[in-house]
Amino acid sequence: MDPLMRKPRDLLMPSLLALALSLAACGGTEQAPVPPLGAVATFEVAAADGATGRGWDGVVEAVRRSDLSAQTAGRVIAVEVDVNDRVAAGTVLLRISAVEQDAGANAARAQLRAAEASAAEAEQNYRRFAALANGQFVSKAQIDQARAARDSAAAARDAARAVVAQAAQQSAYTVVRAPFAGVVASRDVEPGETVAPGQPLMRVYEPRELRIEVAVPQTRAEAIRRDPRARVLLPGGREVTPAAVIVFPAADATSHSVNVRVRLPDLDPSPAPGTTAKVVFDAEAGSAGDGGAATVRIPLSAVAQRGELSGAYVKQGERLLLRQLRLGARVGDSVEVISGLQAGDKVARDPVAAMQALAAQRKQAGATDE
Numbered sequence: 001m002d003p004l005m006r007k008p009r010d011l012l013m014p015s016l017l018a019l020a021l022s023l024a025a026c027g028g029t030e031q032a033p034v035p036p037l038g039a040v041a042t043f044e045v046a047a048a049d050g051a052t053g054r055g056w057d058g059v060v061e062a063v064r065r066s067d068l069s070a071q072t073a074g075r076v077i078a079v080e081v082d083v084n085d086r087v088a089a090g091t092v093l094l095r096i097s098a099v100e101q102d103a104g105a106n107a108a109r110a111q112l113r114a115a116e117a118s119a120a121e122a123e124q125n126y127r128r129f130a131a132l133a134n135g136q137f138v139s140k141a142q143i144d145q146a147r148a149a150r151d152s153a154a155a156a157r158d159a160a161r162a163v164v165a166q167a168a169q170q171s172a173y174t175v176v177r178a179p180f181a182g183v184v185a186s187r188d189v190e191p192g193e194t195v196a197p198g199q200p201l202m203r204v205y206e207p208r209e210l211r212i213e214v215a216v217p218q219t220r221a222e223a224i225r226r227d228p229r230a231r232v233l234l235p236g237g238r239e240v241t242p243a244a245v246i247v248f249p250a251a252d253a254t255s256h257s258v259n260v261r262v263r264l265p266d267l268d269p270s271p272a273p274g275t276t277a278k279v280v281f282d283a284e285a286g287s288a289g290d291g292g293a294a295t296v297r298i299p300l301s302a303v304a305q306r307g308e309l310s311g312a313y314v315k316q317g318e319r320l321l322l323r324q325l326r327l328g329a330r331v332g333d334s335v336e337v338i339s340g341l342q343a344g345d346k347v348a349r350d351p352v353a354a355m356q357a358l359a360a361q362r363k364q365a366g367a368t369d370e
Contacts, residue, residue, distance in 0.1 A: 035364040037318045038357040041349045045296050045341050055233065055280035055328070058214035058262070062205035062273045064180060068093070070195040072101060072173040081202075083187055087178040093202055096195065098174035105167035108160070115153070115160035122146075122153035182206040185273070207270040212262045214279050218251045221258035227283035230262060234277050237330050240265060242279075278328065296341055297334045303327070304351035313354035315346040320358045 074096035081093050129146040132138045185203040189195060212232065216224060224230075228245035244263040251258045262279050264271075271277065303325065304311045310325045328336030341347065348354035 035318075035361050037315075037320065037361050040313075040315065040320070040354050040357045042315050042346045043299075043302075043349055045298065045343055045345045045347060055278040056214040056216055057276055057278055058212040060210055060212055060234075060264070060271045060273050060275050060277055062207070063209040063211055063263075064182065064206035065185075065273070066179050066182075066204050067200060068176055068179075068202045068204065070096070070173075070176075070197055070199045070201055072096065072170050073196050074098065074100070074174060074194070076189050076191050076193045076195060079187065079189065079191055081184050081187075083184055085184045087182065087184060087204065089178055089181045091178045093176045093178055093184075093204075094189070096174040096176070098171050101167070101171040101174055105164070105171050108164040108167040112157070112160040112164050115157040119150075119153035119157040122150040126150040176201060178204055180204070180206060205273060208266045210264040210267075210270060210273065212264065212277055212279055214260050214262070215252070215255065215257040216260055216281075218256050218258050220281075220283075221247055221251070221260070223283040224260060224281050227281075229282040231280045231282075232262060232264065232277055233280065233330075234271050235275055235330075237333075240267065296337050296343060298337055298341065298347060299349070300330065300333055300335050302347050302349055302351065303335065304355075312341065313348035313351055313358075314341070315348060318361075320348065320354055320361075 076094060077097050078095040079093075080095070081087055081091070087093065126143075126146040126149070129138050129143050133140075133143050182204045183206075185205050187202050188200045189202075195201070224245070225247040228247065230242055230245050232240050232242055234240065242262045243265045246261040246263075248259040248261070260279070260281075298312065302312055304313065304322065310327050311322050312325055313320045314323045315321075323340055325340035326338040328338045330336070
């Protein structure tokens, strides 16, 4: 038969057969063995204790916090305190010029003296007319007019007293005092600046009264309400027991979560408001669902930091794999691993030694190939 007349299938058969033999030959070739790994100290990740509970992140905030704003217009002439200063209740924080306020107070007091004089004169006139009325020397209309003049003068005197009180309060606004004992958290003005009513001046907070609010799923709120025991993991590895745990009675209509307010005890040193912390509830111990599986902990020394990424060297046979980790709260010399490791994994204790052993293994593998 003429080769040009063969069917396409007959032409493809030799090529497919050669390809199959080639793949079979490749599949039968054994992979080059991995050179033995040098001695690397490891530890086995233990199963997480079911009594550790589940935590949620929150922000430390002050229970008593005062944002002081200007209540009168003027120029700042003195700032008596600075950021991080401890102040007692009533301590003068800053002073504002009081020229206009003092002038207004003096004018109000002068008007009050005039009103008091008019009121006294109207009272005397009324008494004279009342005495003459017994002898019918004045008419009833004259007595009514004297009584009305007396009452009007008394009302004007009372109004003048109110103006004096208002002017005195405006003068008092020029001296800003601490509303309670606390710490100055921020200062927003400098001497010489002109301020207007409502302009922020300073912020003061009470460091001994702090709290944390966390949002938990509505499915977990009832369990926490029944068992409000909790632990607070603060930055730096500190762990404290809260003074009180309050579960809000209603859920948020948008996020369908329930807020839990945790009151911190008196701490020294106290955490700064605005820092993050983790609240771990005993009622959530060993719970699953909603991401509530218990996590594991490893030593901080086993964590390899690469910029903003955290990882650990996991040993699998004669191989070392750098596995990325998502870390949680730090307690003492250990850190919580939210994801990336599980019970039974063998982790290198020293990331530097593991990296050196891995480099030596790769160098040995390259020498073997040559």
